[in-house]
Amino acid sequence: MKIRIDNLAKMEGHASFEGAILNENVGRAKMITEEGAKLIEGILIGRPYWQAPIITSRICGICPIVHFLCAIKALENAFKVKPKAGAIILRKILEATQIIHSHTLHLLFFSLPDFLKPADDFRKSILELRDWSLKTARAIGGRVIHPLTPEVGGFKKWPTETLMKMIVNNGTDVLRKAIKLGELFKRLKYPNWQRATEFIALRQAGEYAFYDGNLPKDFFKKIKEIEEPGELVKRVRYNKKSYMVGAIARVNLNWRYLNPCAKKLLLSFHKPPLLNPFYNIFCQAVEVVHFVEEITKLAKRKFKPINVSFEVKAGKGIGLIEAPRGTLYHYYELSPDGTILNCNIITPTAQFLNNLEDDLAIYLPKTLKLNSEQRQNKIKALIRAYDPCISCATH
Amino acid sequence: MAKNKIKVAIVSLTSCEGCQFAILDLGKKFLELAKKIKISKFRLVEEEKKEEYYDLAFIEGSPLLKKNYRQLKDLRQRTKFLVVLGNCAQTGGVYAMRNYGHKEKIARYVYPQTFKLLFNPIVEEVSKVVNIDAVLPGCPIIGEEFLKFFEYFLDKRKFKIPERPVCYECQLFERVDCLLQKGLPCLGPVILSGCAAVCPAAGMPCQGCRGWLKDANRPNMLAALKNKISPQELNKILEIFHLRNT
Numbered sequence: 001m002k003i004r005i006d007n008l009a010k011m012e013g014h015a016s017f018e019g020a021i022l023n024e025n026v027g028r029a030k031m032i033t034e035e036g037a038k039l040i041e042g043i044l045i046g047r048p049y050w051q052a053p054i055i056t057s058r059i060c061g062i063c064p065i066v067h068f069l070c071a072i073k074a075l076e077n078a079f080k081v082k083p084k085a086g087a088i089i090l091r092k093i094l095e096a097t098q099i100i101h102s103h104t105l106h107l108l109f110f111s112l113p114d115f116l117k118p119a120d121d122f123r124k125s126i127l128e129l130r131d132w133s134l135k136t137a138r139a140i141g142g143r144v145i146h147p148l149t150p151e152v153g154g155f156k157k158w159p160t161e162t163l164m165k166m167i168v169n170n171g172t173d174v175l176r177k178a179i180k181l182g183e184l185f186k187r188l189k190y191p192n193w194q195r196a197t198e199f200i201a202l203r204q205a206g207e208y209a210f211y212d213g214n215l216p217k218d219f220f221k222k223i224k225e226i227e228e229p230g231e232l233v234k235r236v237r238y239n240k241k242s243y244m245v246g247a248i249a250r251v252n253l254n255w256r257y258l259n260p261c262a263k264k265l266l267l268s269f270h271k272p273p274l275l276n277p278f279y280n281i282f283c284q285a286v287e288v289v290h291f292v293e294e295i296t297k298l299a300k301r302k303f304k305p306i307n308v309s310f311e312v313k314a315g316k317g318i319g320l321i322e323a324p325r326g327t328l329y330h331y332y333e334l335s336p337d338g339t340i341l342n343c344n345i346i347t348p349t350a351q352f353l354n355n356l357e358d359d360l361a362i363y364l365p366k367t368l369k370l371n372s373e374q375r376q377n378k379i380k381a382l383i384r385a386y387d388p389c390i391s392c393a394t395h
Numbered sequence: 396m397a398k399n400k401i402k403v404a405i406v407s408l409t410s411c412e413g414c415q416f417a418i419l420d421l422g423k424k425f426l427e428l429a430k431k432i433k434i435s436k437f438r439l440v441e442e443e444k445k446e447e448y449y450d451l452a453f454i455e456g457s458p459l460l461k462k463n464y465r466q467l468k469d470l471r472q473r474t475k476f477l478v479v480l481g482n483c484a485q486t487g488g489v490y491a492m493r494n495y496g497h498k499e500k501i502a503r504y505v506y507p508q509t510f511k512l513l514f515n516p517i518v519e520e521v522s523k524v525v526n527i528d529a530v531l532p533g534c535p536i537i538g539e540e541f542l543k544f545f546e547y548f549l550d551k552r553k554f555k556i557p558e559r560p561v562c563y564e565c566q567l568f569e570r571v572d573c574l575l576q577k578g579l580p581c582l583g584p585v586i587l588s589g590c591a592a593v594c595p596a597a598g599m600p601c602q603g604c605r606g607w608l609k610d611a612n613r614p615n616m617l618a619a620l621k622n623k624i625s626p627q628e629l630n631k632i633l634e635i636f637h638l639r640n641t
């Protein structure tokens with residue numbers, strides 16, 4: 001039985017699905033991306049280093065903040081610049097707002113409709129939570145879609161103390177809304193199945209790593225970006241296998257360091273490891289709670305608005321950060337005058353597309369007994385559970 | 396008399412979808428607008444329905460696939476009014492930087508083995524492929540401007556962005572030290588405003604994502620900037636949003 005779903009909706013970026021059910025146990029699945037060749041890495045060659053964050057944020061409209069910050073981290077690594085504590089606190093808050101606003105959009109508009117139609121007041125409550133994250137992002141980053149203020153060494157403009165106080169003051173109300181969101185997602189009827197896979201995310205001792213952290217030892221030696229003819233995504237394999245990144249990976253690896261309300265929500269549902277790919281949805285809801293708590297914690301800290309001056313020089317730098325959908329990697333090699341000589345970007349979706357296809361291949365035969373429309377709905381629900389970002393994948 | 400809601404389509408070619416997210420970020424205001432119109436096509440938030448004819452359509456992104464060209468031409472035929480949404484559709488956006496370089500070399504850098512199989516066109520403005528009726532500029536668009544456009548459209552009035560430079564709004568909304576006077580290469584005096592000078596307000600010099608201001612004195616501005624930065628550095632700035640040689 002062949003299945004084709006064109007123009008997948010409620011997903012960032014354009015893609016279609018093509019699959020087949022060969023028998024009761026075996027399926028085949030392919031995600032076909034339908035974005036043009038953007039060539040962002042090629043376009044960056046020969047451009048001044050400071051344009052990297054500005055141009056790479058245009059890779060994606062739902063996660064521009066994380067590209068902007070990752071590029072800056074990579075450049076600071078290349079120039080050997082260590083920003084001061086205040087800049088780190090603000091960037092962490094900014095990164096947390098990115099995760100909240102991306103997750104809440106995906107949860108409310110993309111995934112939830114696969115399960116139920118939300119009540120108007122629930123939707124209103126989530127939009128208010130999302131609004132708070134957007135306002136906070138704007139206050140620190142200058143703008144949400146394609147941020148402005150972060151730069152190598154610190155910030156072009158620092159938020160006022162009044163703004164920081166406002167963020168803290170709204171924290172309790174927003175946390176209540178986030179927990180309500182989590183409780184609803186706890187009760188959804190997720191299809192009951194699972195598949196073991198490798199989960200990869202940044203790790204840091206004692207922390208739920210998101211802005212900083214480390215990948216497994218020799219990660220870059222063990223991964224391969226694979227170019228296929230007619231395919232614009234350079235899919236990644238780790239030790240020749242597919243693997244998962246994103247909320248479910250972070251929760252599985254670092255759940256012990258979740259903030260208290262988030263941890264309570266998680267453990268009231270299922271103790272890790274979570275192996276049902278649909279639970280990526282619930283893990284995003286857990287992270288929304290976690291990052292609301294995190295922002296409130298960070299915004300209370302006192303800091304001085306100090307930028308670190310630096311010398312533009314030749315160098316090579318790596319930036320790693322947890323984007324909403326998984327680990328993001330930027331690499332730049334710079335000439336003595338700061339021109340980009342080489343660069344490489346590996347996005348979360350490019351890393352997990354193979355894992356999604358492996359999941360779909362096993363899941364498809366389970367839909368044999370459903371009618372065509374029901375089967376398509378289940379396939380779409382699984383694809384959306386991953387929260388793919390095809391623009392990032394095809395940069 | 397029952398008022399017929401206008402049928403609206405929001406379509407994207409190849410893009411970051413940021414302009415669509417700018418619309419969704421309007422939150423409650425977007426949902427209120429959605430009640431006044433019939434959104435017939437908006438892949439980002441609802442399942443695709445059968446193609447129909449629209450009163451108003453927005454096109455975001457650049458035509459970078461052969462399929463994108465077909466989609467664009469098809470949409471033009473299906474809609475009475477077509478609005479360009481954002482810098483990619485208006486000028487080619489960040490993808491158009493390949494037009495200034497060697498596009499095969501650029502493609503080979505990203506796809507060393509398979510670049511020969513790529514469809515890698517010179518990036519074109521949507522207006523070069525089909526006739527368009529209006530433009531909402533910016534990278535991304537300004538959400539409030541999108542709402543303002545609808546206010547006029549639903550009232551059957553023509554929406555026009557006031558021809559004022561970014562400097563006008565910089566002074567109106569912020570008491571900032573002028574970045575240009577500080578020696579930074581800000582394009583404010585020759586760029587169309589409507590963005591509340593959001594970039595200079597955040598300390599980022601204007602790079603012109605909303606396009607050239609009509610009748611602005613470009614030669615003077617560029618000459619003045621060449622006193623502060625080299626012609627090559629200036630070109631690199633003008634290339635970001637496809638302003639150089641356009």
